[in-house]
Amino acid sequence: MNESMMGKELTALVIGGGPAGIEAALKIACGGYRVVLVEKESEPGGLLRKLYSSFPRWENPSDRIGWMVDDLKRNKQIEISLESTVESVARTDNGFNVTLKNTATGGARTIDVQAVVLATGFGLMDLSAYGEYGHGIYPGVLNSLEFEERLREWSRGLGKAPKAVALIQCVGSRDRSKGYPYCSKVCCMYSAKQAGVVKDLFPEAKVYVFYIDCRAAGKGYEEFLREVIEKKHVRYVRGRPAKVLPDGGRLLVRAEDTLIGIPVEFTADVVVLAAAVVPHPETAALAKMFGAPVDEYGFIDHDLRSHAKCADRVFFAGGCGFAVDTESALSQGAAAAAEVIALFNGNG
Amino acid sequence: MDTDFYTPMRLDEVESPLQDEVEKALGIDIETCMECGKCSGGCSNAHIFDFTPRKVVQLIRLGAEETLLTMDALWVCLSCQLCVDRCPSGIDIPRIMDYLREKALREGYRPSRPAVVLFYELMCSCVERRGRVSEAPLMLRFNVLTGQYLKDLTLGIRMFLKGKLPLTAGKVKKMDEVRTLFVSWHRRSVKRG
């Protein structure tokens, strides 16, 4: 069967409505094919909707995702299925029978699709294994996503102004004793952004970033980091903190300044933990349904020939494969779309 | 080779038999250390250490054996286990410190805190003689041997009156079984100064 002859009859299923999924859906639609975009939340946008400011240009992520969602909603080729999850999958000769379940109404329906893009994004590790940092025990200790929410509140004049903020890098990442030997890649940059935002909002606040290595490999990234240090006066201390202790309503961070080699202490109002990036638990289950491989952590693995392909007619993009920043999520979404279009054109 | 920290260390000449030794004897992979310093940030006594636990591990890599065997940190390490529990690579630093202490004494290095070693030795000799430790005689002997006749005198009397320092304690019956252990220890430490 020559699929290109079927033109608009062909449909791709995109699972996940974050930047990677939206970009994939838009580009597949541009290629002339139909798309069903499944999103478990009540709104598309994914993680990007939750973020305050961005690197390397201090842009508002809500603006960007807003434009993308507008494009998505205007596109007649794309059907958006919100509050929906994939219930079951049956592989057919030229695609899949996929049953979608609406989590709000409980209703289910089955659709035929000829390709799938997995774009389920990433989450942050559960920090309860780190009793030494007290996340979930001390109210001032936040993971980095919770801190994005705090930044929004602060920017609206809500909440108490902090006198001091500590940002701790590599919490979970690069820690094989807790099961995550890898570098989560995005924390160095978003933490620099968060630290910079705090200084913009509260110039008097003391803001310290505790890091092991600063990884700023990307266009404009190193310059961004230097700006945060030189212009916004965020201080960087090399050393992974050992303990956060409650201290008269505030938080005492204990670390070694490993460049000088002396123990240091820092009293903060808020301690931000850059938790390891992990795949959502449902990603591995979805991958299994579609016959795609996952690595030992549950991230999707690509096949030998394409970085966007993980099984026959199954592609993926964004954080479900590994930690990504927004730019990479978008590029990967576009790459997955190119694969789908090539397949549908009969050249895949 | 060793460090004096004033002349540059010739890294191309670095060899660390100590690293091999530690890895073989203790099964600890020193190479997994990323020098993050988490061990040292929470170390109970890092503020009085001449070399923080992180530096100890790095000094092993650099083969600075003499520095390690003479450092003060050896004798003020509390074996509180905070470092190993938090190490992302699970490096058993307290075990390394034990190893270094043992080695330092065996090779005749003078400990920077003789009182600490004396106390350990007196305690062990107590066990060697009776199989158990009797605290009151131990404290008395320690104070006499360190010439601190008045140290903790009031405290000692208070504790004695509270019945906290009984002069007699239990004794192991099959002392030969315990003594054997000490005989082989002494045989191992014959080289000692």
Add this chain to the structure above:
Amino acid sequence: MIVAYYPGCSLEGVAREYDRSARLVCERLGFGLQEVPDWNCCGATAAHSLDHELTRGLSARNLATVGRMNLATVTTPCPGCSIRLKGAAMEAKKEGGAPEVMHLLQLLTEAAGTEKIASSVIKPLGGLRLAAYYGCLVTRPRAVARFDDPEQPRSMDRLLQALGAETVDWSHKAECCGGAFAASETSIVVDLGGQVLEAAHQAGAEALAVACPMCQVNIDTRQREVESTRGVRYDLPVFYFTQLMGLAYGFTHRAMGLKRLLVNPLPLLKRKGIL
């Protein structure tokens, strides 16, 4: 449940009240403690600082003796002894069987459980605000201790709450008191013990509860020195948790050996209507 009991040297000396109270509350909870016959000292910090083989040998002899008792579990109130025994048992398990080693706090909270502990309470410790202080070796190193969360331990807090007492959330639950340095480097104990006292005081505790003879001796007997160094009056009694259990179970303060504590706890207990 019959359990082998290894008291350790301190429990025949400075911590006799820990031994007495432990035996009485265990009996009350239905644990039959059988003392390990002819046990020897574990060597503590002294032996492991001087010679690894010696410390191994001392613990191996104890473990072998326990093995001959044909009991599944051995318990000890001393965390130092318990971590040495646990280490020896870990090695022995690689070559076959070994009894389960449990620190007394572990035995009571895991094998009996807080419900059972609560059901024996006759005189609840209402109104007593305690700082549960775990120190180092009850939970560390985690790979050997295999008990509670070493960074945020809660077992003793739950136990004390089951007795009707209140426990404070505080920072120094699992910090070190200065360990074996009380005699040889007293200033370390005054420094670290002082930090523990200050933190308990800041958190509003009226007393500390401990599960370690070393912690008790350091925080209790050095408290006056800490107070004069820091210029603060703490006056915080340092109880063994078993003494508090005994009080709640209706034993007299004499039976629990409360008069042996240097910081006198009787005024506090009278003020709270517990005595």
